[in-house]
Amino acid sequence: MKYTFVSVPGLGNKENTFLNIKSKLADYAETYEFNIPEFKIGTLDALVVLSDELVKFDTSFEQSTNKLADLLRTLAKNQGTHIQDLLLVNDKTIDQFIRTFQWNSMKYRTDKSLQETTQLLNQEVTSIDNVMKNKLNIYTQNKNALQTLQRKQTGNLSVKNLNGIVKKQHCILNSEYLTTLIVAVPKSLFKQWNNKYETLTSMVVPRSSAKIAEDDEFGLFTVTVFKRVADEFTHKAREEKFIVRDFVYDEDALRLQQQELEETSAAEKEQQAELVRLAKTNFSEVFASWVHLKALRVFVESVLRYGLPPDFASVAITSPPKFEKKVDETLVAQYGRLGGVHGQSFQKQNDNQEEILDHELNAVNHSDYRPYVQFDLHFEIERR
Incomplete structure (x- = not known):
């Protein structure tokens, strides 16, 4: 367009x-x-200086407009919304706004100097840029937190959350000396695991390993060791490409995990809806400012080109x-x-x-x- x-x-x-x-x-x-x-014109020298400033602001306003539009395109795709419904200016389509453009004299008074009006436009767009940057950072942090929780639900056994997979009967609990480690073993290394786990370190309970779960890539095994060698066993296992999961059995963990996921998901949806509303409103403001700036450029260049009055x-x-x-x-x-x-x-x-x-x-x-x-x-x- x-x-x-x-x-x-x-x-x-x-x-x-x-x-x-x-x-x-x-x-x-x-x-x-x-x-x-018609605006208060001032001196022609001042108009020449302003003309150069308007070029820089024009580029800046265009960048701000496109950043907001790109954000709205991404959000529209996520929500299944038509982008045309979001890229509106004063509740009009962009085409309608430009075709029926009227200078907003309530907001940008014509009795102010051209320099004052230009600075006001720039301050508004800069302020919107800062607000949107902060809001987007907050939303992105929450979205990343949600994705991390979701990956733990859907990833393979080397990364996913084990609450609900590892049961109480799989673990030795409340022992002063012994602990149960949960190990993700690549499917191609099952035989190697069974042959080696007892000798990776000292103080491994013989025949204590059992497979409790399996997916397309990994099997999940338990092994019982003395607490004092748990760190050493973890290190030795890593050298063999066996992944000791950081896991402690907790009866309330599954409920708390589900609660955290639901709360984070609800917060992400709420923040996304707020971001859509804010980006839509600010797109309207910034695009309108951009067209007002174009009008200023036309006026200034016309005076410089064609003279006064x-x-x-x-x-x-x-x-x-x-x-x-x-x-x-x-x-x-x-x-x-x-x-x-x-x-x-x-x-x-x-x-x-x-x-x-x-x-x-x-x-x-x-x-x-x-x-x-x-x-x-x-x-x-x-x-x-």
């Missing part, structure tokens, strides 16, 4: 200028008035990709004269009427230079 914001001299009648552009592009594009109020007509144009070049050629043919010698040569080059011999001028013609004010806004609702 691409929108092009263009301004040309109004010649004392903005409405006629708009209708002229609309009629010229009628076969290739849709054209809408891009209403920009401000007299220009600004429009928003959208067209299918296959007609974008035709739109550009039509606008250059109509308004190429605005760029002086550069604009005229640019116009003639587009019409294939003459070659540009001057090297510097040729470089200008191959850049993004246009003989009128033009800024583009690119945004994809659905990422390919």
Whole structure:
């Protein structure tokens, strides 16, 4: 999705200028008035400085918009929601918002200086970035905690939680000297385990190993050893690729494990819903700020390009990709004269009427230079 914001001299009648552009592009594009109020201008030197700042803020706002959109796309996929229902601006689709754009004079008063308005826009977007970063960090931590608990429920016997698998009768409990170790043994090493476990260390109870569970990758074995050699046995077992699980039998553990999983899952769902609401609201705010910033850029560049007092007509144009070049050629043919010698040569080059011999001028013609004010806004609702 691409929108092009263009301004040309109004010649004392903005409405006629708009209708002229609309009629010229009628076969290739849709054209809408891009209403920009008059602002307190200040000095031209200050406008030149502001023009450079607006370029940086434009890039920053675009990045903030895309980060929020990417987050919403991920959340929409998780929830089975249509992304179009989340990427709204003031309860309108992006297309509707741009087509009907009106400057929010309640929020951004026109009696303030352009610099103050720009700083206010930037402060709002920066504040939203910080809020979203903190909220996302909290959500990510909880989601990771949930995934860790879920892996313990669903992983193989070398990693999954053993509560409910290891029963009371499998363990020696309340012994002063003996302890039961639970060992995950790869299926290919069952024979090796049975041959070696008694001799890995001293003080291993003979014939104390029994297989209590098995999955596609591992078998779960018990072995009884003296407590004083438990750490040494664990180390020796690891060298043989036998995994001694960190496990202590607890009758309440299974209930507490299920309770923790349910509570963490409920918290994750609640935080995800809150994150969706917050990201949706803040996407609306940031995208609206981005379009307001585009309006400021159009105003500032129009004053610098066309002079004072401000007299220009600004429009928003959208067209299918296959007609974008035709739109550009039509606008250059109509308004190429605005760029002086550069604009005229640019116009003639587009019409294939003459070659540009001057090297510097040729470089200008191959850049993004246009003989009128033009800024583009690119945004994809659905990422390919």
